[in-house]
Amino acid sequence: MLHNRVKELRARFGFSQGELGERVGVTRQTIGFIEKGDFSPSITLALKLAREFEVKVDELFWLEGDKSQ
Amino acid sequence: MLHNRVKELRARFGFSQGELGERVGVTRQTIGFIEKGDFSPSITLALKLAREFEVKVDELFWLEGDKSQ
DNA sequence: ACATAATGTATACTATACTTAACATAAAGT
DNA sequence: ACTTTATGTTAAGTATAGTATACATTATGT
Structure with missing residues (x-):
């Protein structure tokens, strides 16, 4: 089972899902x-x-x- | 472009591709x-x-x- | 010379990452 | 009230990770 801290760190950096996706080259759904x-x-x-x-x-x-x- | 040191470390540990695959749950081809x-x-x-x-x-x-x- | 183990490679198949489009909800600003 | 922005979620499609089978090559050991 895989775990991650993406949501926590994204919040800390103040990115929306869409923004972060754009920065790393995937969609907000991803x-x-x-x-x-x-x-x-x-x-x-x-x-x-x-x-x-x-x-x-x-x-x-x-x-x-x-x-x- | 992605790079890795799998071949090097596998050699260092003396694993065959098949052995390593078995240990991590994939086939030797992978x-x-x-x-x-x-x-x-x-x-x-x-x-x-x-x-x-x-x-x-x-x-x-x-x-x-x-x-x- | 023969057998065995390890690797390279190819093809077809299956599983899953990732996209696109869409609709719904909630929060914030006007 | 209305719009905008962010998020949750779902369904269908595409791209690619990973499997299964198979055959060839190389190295090592007997």
């Missing part, structure tokens, strides 16, 4: 689906999101029960 | 394709690979021209 946990994005998109929020991918996405690192 | 750069895996698979090699996702996959962090 951002919405990711926040909802509906699917596991590609590593390419995950890297772009992490870059946008200036965090490491591992801080943005993690697997259930994976406290490693 | 590992082969990733090493070749044929496609961008899901963040879920990327997290499992990083966990296997005990590195952060960002150290295993990165975007072309992205020296950040």
Whole structure:
């Protein structure tokens, strides 16, 4: 099971779903689906999101029960 | 453009493509394709690979021209 | 020389990420 | 009251991740 902090960080940066989507090259629905946990994005998109929020991918996405690192 | 160090780290750990695939739950062909750069895996698979090699996702996959962090 | 294990590659198939379009709701501004 | 902006959600479509099967090549061991 995959978890993420996209919604939290997006709020912190004051982006709308549409704005964030535009910045990383996807639609607002895609951002919405990711926040909802509906699917596991590609590593390419995950890297772009992490870059946008200036965090490491591992801080943005993690697997259930994976406290490693 | 996405780059990765899967082949290098797999060699360092002495895994065959088949073994590594088994450990992270995909086929050997999928590992082969990733090493070749044929496609961008899901963040879920990327997290499992990083966990296997005990590195952060960002150290295993990165975007072309992205020296950040 | 033969067998086995690992890899490269190709094709067809299935699963899922992601898009497009649409409609509904709520909040904020005029 | 009306408009605008942001979000939730759904359904149908397209693109691509990932599987299954198969065959060829290379390296290693006997």
